[in-house]
Amino acid sequence: MDLKQLEYFVRVAELGSFTKAAAILGVAQPALSRQVRLLEVELRQSLLVRNGRGATATEAGKILLEHGRGILHQIERAREDLGAAARTPAGHVAVGLPPTIARVMSVALTRAFRQRLPNASLTITEGLSASMTEWLLAGRLDIALLYNPSPSADLELLPLHDDDLQLIAARTIPRSRKPAAAAITLAEIAGLPLVIPSRPNAIRMLVESAMAGIGMRPTIAFEIDGVAAILALVADRAGYAILPRHAISAASLSDALTARRIVRPSVRTRLTIAMSSRRTTTLTQKSMLALIEDVSAQLFGGGHAKRRV
Numbered sequence: 001m002d003l004k005q006l007e008y009f010v011r012v013a014e015l016g017s018f019t020k021a022a023a024i025l026g027v028a029q030p031a032l033s034r035q036v037r038l039l040e041v042e043l044r045q046s047l048l049v050r051n052g053r054g055a056t057a058t059e060a061g062k063i064l065l066e067h068g069r070g071i072l073h074q075i076e077r078a079r080e081d082l083g084a085a086a087r088t089p090a091g092h093v094a095v096g097l098p099p100t101i102a103r104v105m106s107v108a109l110t111r112a113f114r115q116r117l118p119n120a121s122l123t124i125t126e127g128l129s130a131s132m133t134e135w136l137l138a139g140r141l142d143i144a145l146l147y148n149p150s151p152s153a154d155l156e157l158l159p160l161h162d163d164d165l166q167l168i169a170a171r172t173i174p175r176s177r178k179p180a181a182a183a184i185t186l187a188e189i190a191g192l193p194l195v196i197p198s199r200p201n202a203i204r205m206l207v208e209s210a211m212a213g214i215g216m217r218p219t220i221a222f223e224i225d226g227v228a229a230i231l232a233l234v235a236d237r238a239g240y241a242i243l244p245r246h247a248i249s250a251a252s253l254s255d256a257l258t259a260r261r262i263v264r265p266s267v268r269t270r271l272t273i274a275m276s277s278r279r280t281t282t283l284t285q286k287s288m289l290a291l292i293e294d295v296s297a298q299l300f301g302g303g304h305a306k307r308r309v
Helices: 003-015 018-025 029-043 059-085 099-116 129-138 202-213 227-235 283-300
Strands: 048-051 054-057 092-097 121-126 143-147 155-170 193-196 219-223 241-244 257-263 268-276
Touching: 003 018, 003 029, 003 048, 003 054, 003 059, 003 129, 018 029, 018 054, 054 059, 092 099, 092 129, 092 283, 099 121, 099 227, 099 283, 129 143, 129 155, 129 268, 143 202, 143 283, 155 202, 155 227, 155 283, 193 202, 193 227, 193 241, 202 241, 202 268, 227 241, 227 257, 268 283
Parallel strands: 092 121, 092 143, 193 219
Antiparallel strands: 048 054, 143 268, 155 241, 155 257, 155 268
């Protein structure tokens, strides 16, 4: 059985789509389809039911999917064990970061990765928590940092860092002359025009839930799915944003923005390390978990993570 064909089949079966699998694997869709078909011919089994909406595993395909995941994982573990013989993990790890975290963590994370894991390779993908959860389950990501994920039997969740959301506004007085901005209540924010991501963004859902808790609803001026664009609109006085304080610390417009604490009640978000519980953690992934915890502690202060892997 050809390992490349097996990998192609597993990705198609997990994603339910030849198109999505081809994009993730970086191969042309006709070539992907041909290799999966050759695997079916060799095994004399129909593995996938193809339809206009995608592909679904047959009963035989479901059996091979479970075996295939284990086989591919064992191959990766074999590579890592060989690397461990040289005392340096040599596998690959794919990490997903939300936009607000990617702005402040990506450089520090890659720098630390190069120092600690010089023989390993790293992919960093930026995305919203809802999308990254799907990518974890599909095998596109090994580790993701998610805001306020819901408990799931498919995910291993490790709390990393808690942060109070703040109201971000345009700065009207030069930084050198402006005193610290006073706190603002959540009820006061309800009357302000917000520039906020669309659902199901985790921060958007958290803000709406907090507002509902005091019997109010947010006033939405613009729905923008991009931190840089949100901050640019706030600096242009198109409205206000609700984001973690560190979202503006690495922004090019930081001098044009100011942050105010939200009180009565405060709105607290939790950043969590997430991994698929369907897969055993590799040596490279374990090293990456420790590295993420260390970098997070340096950037944001003490965290909550307690590794269970």
